Every structure is written in C-alpha cells, then in structure tokens.
Amino acid sequence: MRFQPRQQEISLLKSELDTTRLTAETYRAAQRNLPELRSTVARLQVEQDQFLRALPAxxxxxxxxxxxxxxxxxxxxxxxxxxxxxxxxxxxxxxxxxxxxxxxxxxxxxxxxxxxxxxxxxxxxxxxxxxxxxxxxxxxxxxxxxxxxxxxxxxxxxxxAAGSAGPGATPEAPAAPPAAPQGGAQ
Structure with a gap:
C-alpha cells in the first residue's frame, strides 16, 4: 500500500526535475547569447543617437x-x-x-x-x-x-533628453552584482 503513493511521488519529482533541467538549459542558452545581445543593444543605441542628432533642434x-x-x-x-x-x-x-x-x-x-x-x-x-x-x-x-x-x-x-528617458523608453539594464567577497579571517 505504501509502495503506490511513493511511486507516484517519484514520478512527480522526475517530471519536476525534467522541467527544472529544461528551464536551466534555457537560462544557460540565454546567458550564452548575452554578449551578442549586449553588442546589438549598443549598436542600436548608436543608431538611435545618430538619428536623434539628425533631427532639427x-x-x-x-x-x-x-x-x-x-x-x-x-x-x-x-x-x-x-x-x-x-x-x-x-x-x-x-x-x-x-x-x-x-x-x-x-x-x-x-x-x-x-x-x-x-x-x-x-x-x-x-x-x-x-x-x-x-x-x-x-x-x-x-x-x-x-x-x-x-x-x-x-x-x-x-x-x-538629458533629464528624462520619456514614457515608453527602454530602461537601462541593471548593473552586474558585485563580486562575492574573497575569503578572510573571522
């Protein structure tokens, strides 16, 4: 009798583990694409700045x-x-x-x-x-x-332009978190 509920729990946990692994792989792929995405954002920012400079004052x-x-x-x-x-x-x-x-x-x-x-x-x-x-x-x-x-x-x-980004403007990406402290004496 105890065997059946345990078997269901194991199946459920395996399913959750598969979902978690898939999510982790998706995050790793996104992390691998991050440098390319950052360079694309930088290029688009340069293009936007050039466009804005071309507008009449x-x-x-x-x-x-x-x-x-x-x-x-x-x-x-x-x-x-x-x-x-x-x-x-x-x-x-x-x-x-x-x-x-x-x-x-x-x-x-x-x-x-x-x-x-x-x-x-x-x-x-x-x-x-x-x-x-x-x-x-x-x-x-x-x-x-x-x-x-x-x-x-x-x-x-x-x-x-200097004071506000305006509604609908894209917010800047947050800064990277500070590095973890390196060892030390307690």
Whole structure:
C-alpha cells in the first residue's frame, strides 16, 4: 500500500526535475547569447543617437518652417497660413518633441500636389497626417484650390533628453552584482 503513493511521488519529482533541467538549459542558452545581445543593444543605441542628432533642434523650428515654405514655393504653390501646436510625445525617445503644423496652401492641383510630395520627402523628420482641399470657385478647367496640410514635425530638444528617458523608453539594464567577497579571517 505504501509502495503506490511513493511511486507516484517519484514520478512527480522526475517530471519536476525534467522541467527544472529544461528551464536551466534555457537560462544557460540565454546567458550564452548575452554578449551578442549586449553588442546589438549598443549598436542600436548608436543608431538611435545618430538619428536623434539628425533631427532639427527644437530651438531652431523657424528654419524648419522656412524650409517648408521654400518647398511649397518651389512647387509653385503658395503658403497662405500656418498654425503651430505641441504634439503628443507618447512612446518617443527622450528629447524628441513632435510639433503639429497646419499649413494653408493654395494653387492649382499640380502645384499643391508637388508641394505635398516635396513635404513628404523632406528628410525624415516630417510626416503628413492629413490634407483637405477646397474649390473656392470653378472658373476654369484647372482652377486654383485652397487646402490645408496637417503635418507633424519631429524636433530634438537636448535639454529634455538629458533629464528624462520619456514614457515608453527602454530602461537601462541593471548593473552586474558585485563580486562575492574573497575569503578572510573571522
């Protein structure tokens, strides 16, 4: 009678031992991959830093706005108005500041379309979120249109980057534990 419960206990312990060995092997494999993972993280950090340095400085947003104006003008359209608002910075690296920019543009369809394309391809710091077009008066087969381009311009503020990593940023890995004390007299 005592034999059966002991047999079940032994089987259960063997199963737990197999699970523990599998878990230990998984941890050992992860530990072996740790140096490669650290070098990958370091490489990605360098790439992120290079990307952030390529963003225009928040303090120099006027030059970005002037570049947008020049692109619209070079496309043959006219920038009639603009409004600037702060954007939501959730999930962005520390120091990256989105600025919402709404541009009023006018011109014939081809000119407005070229302006849109030139803004879309403006480096990598501007995204077009929306566009509306209105036809004030159809007085020809190629009338002037009026429209609004809604953009997000990403800028970098070094002062915000130094103080906070921002929500959603990846925390740094914890430091290695201190080495165990080496012998000694008691």
């Amino acid at each position: 928040t303090a120099q947003f006027g030059t970005v706005l002037d570049e947008v104006r020049r692109n619209v003008s070079a496309a043959g359209a006219k920038m009639t108005t603009f409004t600037v608002q702060n954007g939501a910075a959730s999930g962005l690296p520390g120091g990256v500041r989105p600025i919402k920019l709404s541009l009023g543009v006018s011109g014939q369809f081809a000119e407005v379309f070229r302006a849109l394309r030139s803004i879309e391809t403006m480096n990598r710091f501007t995204t077009v979120g929306g566009m509306t077009l209105q036809l004030p008066q159809a007085n020809s087969f190629n009338p002037n249109l009026e429209g609004t381009l809604n953009l997000t311009v990403y800028t970098f503020d070094q002062t915000q």
